[in-house]
Amino acid sequence: MKIKVFTAGGTIDKIYREERGTLNFSFGKQAIKEMGEHKLKLNMDYDIERLLAKDSLEMNDTDRELIKEACQDSVAKKILITHGTDTMIETARVLSSIKGKAIILTGASQPYRFRESDAEFNIGVAFGALNILNDGVYIAMNGRVYEWDKCQKTSDGQFVEK
Amino acid sequence: MKIKVFTAGGTIDKIYREERGTLNFSFGKQAIKEMGEHKLKLNMDYDIERLLAKDSLEMNDTDRELIKEACQDSVAKKILITHGTDTMIETARVLSSIKGKAIILTGASQPYRFRESDAEFNIGVAFGALNILNDGVYIAMNGRVYEWDKCQKTSDGQFVEK
C-alpha cells in the first residue's frame, strides 16, 4: 500500500513561538512527519510533501488549485491531506473533480504539539479509511469518515452530517 | 454511527506498578476510555465494555468464546476490540463465523501510557475502517487494515500481508 501525504498547514501543524507578551503560533515540522518518525510503525510506503503552511481561512483559490494540481500530478491513488479545519470542505470541493483516486482530508482541533491533541487519532482515522476507499474525496474528523459534500462544520467545531 | 468497544487486555492497556526492584505491569483504566474522555472528540455513539484483562498469550478457548458471545449478543453492527497482539489473529479466527457485523481488532506495540505509544493512532485506524466496513473480521495494525486471514505477525512485531 502506498500513500502520498500532502500538508497544507492548519491547526494540526502549529507550533508555539514565544514573543514578549504574546503566544504566537507559526508552522514547524509537520505533525504527521513527527508522528511517523516516532510512533506510527507504519507498514506501507508513504511520502510527505509540504504544499502550504497556512491557516485555512487564509487559503485562496490559487492555493486550492495548487493542491488540486499536486493531487492530479501524483502517481499515488491514495492521498492524505492535512489541512486547517475551517475551509477543509471548500478545498474538498475543488478536489472533487479528480477521478480514480481516494483523497481524504484531516486536521485537528488542537495542535499536535499539545498533549491532548486529537491529531494522532485523526490521522489514524484517515489512514484506516484510505486502506479501504478507492475513489472519492472524504473528510476524516471526529472519528468519522464523511463524503466531502455530506458534512458540515458546526459553530462549536465538530464535523457532523449535513 | 454506533460502535461497541470491547476491551480484552493486551499491551495497549498495561499500566505500570512499581515494586521493589522490578517494573511490573498490570491492567488499569482502558486506554480507549482514557483517550475518549480527553482527546478523541468523537461524533458517534460508542460504549466501552471490559471483557477481559489479560496478556493475549494467556488467553484460552474459554476467553475467546466469551468474546465471541459478547459480539454476537451485542446489538451493535460495528465492533472494535482492543486486544493483545500476540494472539489477535487467533481470536479473529474464532470470531470469523459471526455474520452481518464488522468486527475489527487492534492493539499496540507500546502501552498507551508511554509517550510514544502507537495506541492512539491504531485506535484511529480501526475507527476509520469501521466507518466504511459492513461485514467481516479485520485486524488494524501498523497503519493497515487486514482481513484477519490475510495477515500474520512477524517475529519483529509487525503485522504484514500473508
Place this chain on the structure above:
Amino acid sequence: MKIKVFTAGGTIDKIYREERGTLNFSFGKQAIKEMGEHKLKLNMDYDIERLLAKDSLEMNDTDRELIKEACQDSVAKKILITHGTDTMIETARVLSSIKGKAIILTGASQPYRFRESDAEFNIGVAFGALNILNDGVYIAMNGRVYEWDKCQKTSDGQFVEK
C-alpha cells in the same frame, strides 16, 4: 515541610480554546494542580490558591499588592508563585520587602499543556530551592535559582545573571 502555592496566570497556565480561524489561549486548571494530581508524588503539605489569571504584561500595581498581601497573610514560610515571565521580576520587587519567608517565582516559556513544556521541570527547580531557602525572594527559571534582583530576562526569553 509545608508550601503554599499561589498561581497568578502567565504562559504556564494557558489552555487552548479553538474559535473560528484563530487559536486563542485562556486560563484553565492550573498547571501545578494538574501535575500534583497525576505526577509529582509529593511528600509534603501543600495547598494551591489562584490569586489571578492574567498575562503578566497585563498585571498592574493593584494585582501586585494583592499578591503581596496574600504572601503576608499566609502562615506559610515557604511560598511558590507561578507567574508570567514578562513581569516576574517586577512582582518579585514588590514582594522583596516581606521578611522571614522564602518566596520563589517560576513560570514557563511554553504552556504546560504542550508536550515539550518546561513547566514541570521549572516547578521542580522551585520546589528544590524551597527545600533549602529560608528567606528572600527568588526567581527559578532556566534551571537556575536567582535572587530576584540579580537576574534579568533577555530578549530571547532566557533569565540570566545581571
Place this chain on the structure above:
Amino acid sequence: MKIKVFTAGGTIDKIYREERGTLNFSFGKQAIKEMGEHKLKLNMDYDIERLLAKDSLEMNDTDRELIKEACQDSVAKKILITHGTDTMIETARVLSSIKGKAIILTGASQPYRFRESDAEFNIGVAFGALNILNDGVYIAMNGRVYEWDKCQKTSDGQFVEK
C-alpha cells in the same frame, strides 16, 4: 554555574522493548539527555556521562566505587546522579566521604518514557537544590531534598524523613 551529570541506570532511564508475550525493559538514551535536548532550556554548563546502566538492586560494591571515583575525578563541584531508587541511599553512603562537593542523587518511580512520570519534576528538584548547596550528599525525591542519612525509602516507594 556548571553541573556534571552522571547516569547510573534505574527506573528513570528504562525504555520498553517488546518481545513475544512479555514487556521487557532495557536501558536506552538517558532521560536527562532527552529532556535537556527538548525541554529544559537550561542556562548553565552541564555535561552528561553514563557510568552504568543497571537496576540499582543489581549494583555492587565495584559499581559504587566506580561512581565514587568518577565524582572525585570530576573537576565539577556540583554533581547530579540519576540512579535507581532501591539502593540510592547505599550509593549515597559510599559517596559521603567526598568533601567539598555538592552531590545529589535522584531518580523516578516511573520511567521518563511514561506520560505520567515524575522524572522531569525530580530532575528539576535536584537542579534547584544544586543551585544552592555547596557541600554534602543529598537525595532529591518526592519533592524533597534530604541529607542522605536523614531519609529512608518506605515499602510503598516514598522517600521520607528517618
